[in-house]
Every structure is written in structure tokens, then in C-alpha cells.
Amino acid sequence: MSAFFLFFMTMVFYVIVFWIASLGLDLVWSRTGIPLFAYYLYVAVGAYLTGLFSLPHVPLQNGVGNLFGFNLPGLLALPLAAVVTGLFAMFVGAVFMRRLRTDYLAVVMVAVALVIWDFSQNDITLVSGNTGLTNIPLPLAGVLHININQWTYLYTGVAFVWALALWWIMKTVSNSPTGRVFRAIRDDSVVAATIGKNVYRYQILSMGIGGFYAAIAGGFLAQLATSWNPSSWAPFEVFNVFTMVIVGGVGSNLGMLVGAALLQVLFIQGPTYVASNYLHSPTFETLAAAAIGVLMWLSLWFRPQGAVPERLKSTAWYLGREPALQETINPDLTVEERA
């Protein structure tokens, strides 16, 4: 029982973590209309920072070491890393959103992620190159004297509490005046600018919040694996998160949970478990990864609004007087060309 149960809890952990990750991408991409192809970069930055903040100081020796070494408790390192990553995301946004249209922005974002990925492989002073960060402490494990399996169960609960809080925050932000400005920018940035909203500033704010969510997800991934290095991530993995958003339903908070669960259970963690325990060959896993592409095409073609569609909201709905309208929003409108 216990091996399968451990796998099951790990899978639940991944579902929760990717729910958080897709909530962030959903805000930036489907609610503000920015094609943030560098999203996985923020996941990685969050993971690295969580590790760097919670590891003790190690002097640099043979290319392995840790310049920082704040030795913070893991539970504190995670939100701190997320705040720093959010600021980093706002900085990146401020530099690139200033001048670029959607398709060029997408290309530049991938290029930025690739440059930083190469940097993380080659630079040995900051993040130890290909060795990466190892022995990232398990938060709470030392205090409670529990083994790694018990810790996984416990930390899945911690991640779930985080996810519920972040879900509630996303819901609140989405229904707030700021959230309405985000959607207005997505639907037509010129109109949003005409009614006096500073489109650029709101886009940067959206990127910052997205970066925070990505970093929380990344921090959890690094803590579960207790290590983080350039082979733990690739810039192109952002496609999986995009697929979760599209399959779940752009602009829908609960849809993100559906998308994350579907991909993690059926296409990523599930096949990995089956391949390593029953088939003893990685082929099945690779085919499942290829199938994610097919899933995305089919989902976008036959159900572009996703599993849980975003609902149009009227003014009366915001005032609590009537239920949301049932019409769904065409995802084709989700990203509007910047003037």
C-alpha cells in the first residue's frame, strides 16, 4: 500500500503545485492578454531562490558553493523567494512590455528564458552550473522528526493550504476593479487606455502577480525534489502549463485545477509511474509527452472555452443581484494585438 500511496500523494502534490502555476499563467495570459512564453523561467527562478534562501552558506569550492546562505526556514524562504521573483518578473515586464507587440514579445520571452537557462548551466559562481542546488532542506522535517514519506504527506497538506489561499486571492483580484481592468486590457487595450487606465502599468502588475504564483510553484517543486539544477526545468516546459490553461478553460480558477489534474494524472505523473513500475521502459512516458501536444490541439479545436468556461459577468453580478451570464467568452479575444 505504502509505495502506491506515496506515489499517489506525490501526484496530488504535483496537481496542487501546477494548479498554482496555471493560476498565475492564466492571470497573465488569459486575463491580461500577455503571451508570457517565459513563464517557466519564473518557476525556475522561484525554485532557485527558495533553495538559495534556505541553504546554509557554503564557500565556493571547485565550482560548487552557495553565495547566499541565509539559512532561512523553508516555510519562510518560499514566500520571500516568490516576492523577489515577482519583482524580477515586473522588471522583465517593464523592460520588454514597453516596446513589443504580442508575437515579437513571445519570441523575445522565449529568448530571454533560453539565455538565462544557458546561464544557469554555465555559471558556476551563483547557482553551481549543472550541479545545481542540492540538499535543499525539507521544511518542518527537522522540527517534527518525521521521515521523508511522512513529510511528503504533511507537505502536500501545506501546499494545499497555500493553493486554497492563492485561489481565494486570485478570485478576489479577478473580481476587484483591478481584475476588471486586466480583462478590459485583454479585450481591447485601446479602449482600456481611452477610459484612462495606464495599460502598461497594469500589464506589469499582472506580470508581477504571475511571477509570484510561478515562484511559489517552483519553490514547492524544488523543496519536494530537495534539489534544483538546469535539468530540472526547460524553458519549453511552459507549453505544459499553457495546455493546462487551455484544457481547463481560460479565465477560470477552478478550470485550472481541472487542467492541472488532467495533465498531471493522465499525461505526466501517471505515465511515469506506469512506465517505471510496470513497463520498465521510458517509451510510454515519451509518448504521453507527445500526446500532450495532441490533447492541446483537440481541446483548442473542439472546446476552445475549456472544461470550465469563463462566464461573462454583468454589473448586476458584481453587485450580487443576479447570477453570472451563461455565455462563454471566445478565447480568440483573449489576446489582443497591442497598438
Add this chain to the structure above:
Amino acid sequence: MHLFWIDFGTGLATAAVVALAATGLTLQFGITNYINFAYGDFMGLGALLTFALNNQAFHLNFWIAAPIAAILVGVFAVIANQLLLAPFARRFSNPALTMIVTFGLSLFMANVATVIWTGNTLFFRMPISVDKKVGPFLWSPDVMIVMGFAVLVMVMIHLLLKTTRLGKMMRALSDNTSLALTSGIDVRQITNVTWFMSGLLAGLGGIALAVEEANLTVTSAESYLFVIFAAVILGGIGSVYGAMLGALAIGLLTETAPLYINAGYKLDVGFFIVIVLLLFRPQGLVPRLGRS
């Protein structure tokens, strides 16, 4: 100085590879106006099909297998466009969605290729060619053939675009789709021809890359995708001659860069050029007249 000229020669060889691939990418971008992230996998497919014909099935001579593989990639590009990319591009006006679809195609092709050809390093079955000194440069005969072939292809593309009716139609379509439609050009047919040429050039570029590097893996071409973007953007997106010039510049820059910086950052020179150019000069160094 001696080392510089050897790297300069390697740069010319890389420029030949990038020129083949960049021309194909820019031709396709000129008519579709979205960026194909699966282009690196088209290149990889060319090299892998050559490997299959050369080592696995038929055991053809490399120089016979290569053109067959490139033509197959061209056919594959037409089919991929007809079945997948064109329907999505027609239905969703938003280019970011079409880009995500091409992203999916890239993921799909890379993973299926890994299943078929494994993740190991593969080698073509061809005589080992020893580097020869040519002036200050150091090239193997195979690389010299690839470079000569690339120049020949560039001249042929020039002649096709400038002297034939087909080339004129392709240029017209690239400049203004609705005007081309009103003057009676069969847009669908020209689009197919363009995708075929794009795939063909991608295949040739991928094969040339494998010859230059003397080996191939399923992902080796993918990492060159943004270097090819750099050449395309440097020359002005959609401009064929710009892409050729851009390829020359990018090839020389990436190969001589290791003399001055960590060799691990070789390809980042290309990525960096993409970022800086799109930020400050998105029309490229040689802007096309009459296009906004």
C-alpha cells in the same frame, strides 16, 4: 590570429547551415505571418530521415539519401500546414494561439522522434573526412561540399524569386495577400509551394548542420532554432536576401565568439541578438520597403 581564422572558417560553414534554414523560415513567415516554433524540429526531421535512409532502411549512399529526406520534409511541411496549422490560423485570428499550436507540434515531433531514434548520438554512414587546410581556414571536404551547395541553393532561390512566374507570385503573396488574391493568384497553391520549399530548406539545413557537427541527436537542431530566428530578424522578417545576409553575420558571430567569451554561451550570442533587435530595431537591419 591563426585561431581566429580557423573559427572564421567554421563561422562560414555555420553561416551556410543557417542560411539554408533561415531562408526557408523567412519564406514561410512572409506568407503566414506567424512564427513556427516547430521549425527546428523540421530541420531535425531532415537529418533523422537521412539517417534512417542511410543507416536503417535501404542503406542508401548519404548524398542520395539527403535530397530524398529533404523532399520528404517538404511534403511533411505541406501536410502539417494543411491538416493542422492552416485550420487553426484561419479560425483564430490571434497569432499567439497559432504559435502555441506550433509549440505543440514541436513537442509532438521531438517526443515521437525520441521514441523512434532514441536520445543517443547518431552518426551518418559515410567515409570519415579529414580536415584540410584551405588558405587560412580548416575545412573537411564534406563541409566544403555543404558550403558550395548552400551557395548554389541561394543562387537558385534568387533566380526562382526574380525570374520565374512562380517566384513573382510568391513575392506578390508575401507582400499583400488580398491584392494577390484579386489579381487571380491561386493563393492555396502558392501557399503549398511555399510550405514545401520551407520544409525542403529546413530539411537541407538540418542535414547540413549534422554534417557540420559530424553527428546528430534528436534535439541538436532544436537548439539552433533561435540562432536561425536571429538571422531572420537581423535581415528583416520576411526578407529572403536579408535572411541570407543575417545568416552570414550570425554564423560568423557565434563561431568567433568563443575566442572572447565562455564557449557555453556561443548560441546565446544569437539569442541576445534576437532580444536586442526586437527591442530596438524590429524591422531588421535591411527593412523591406513598403511594409509597415
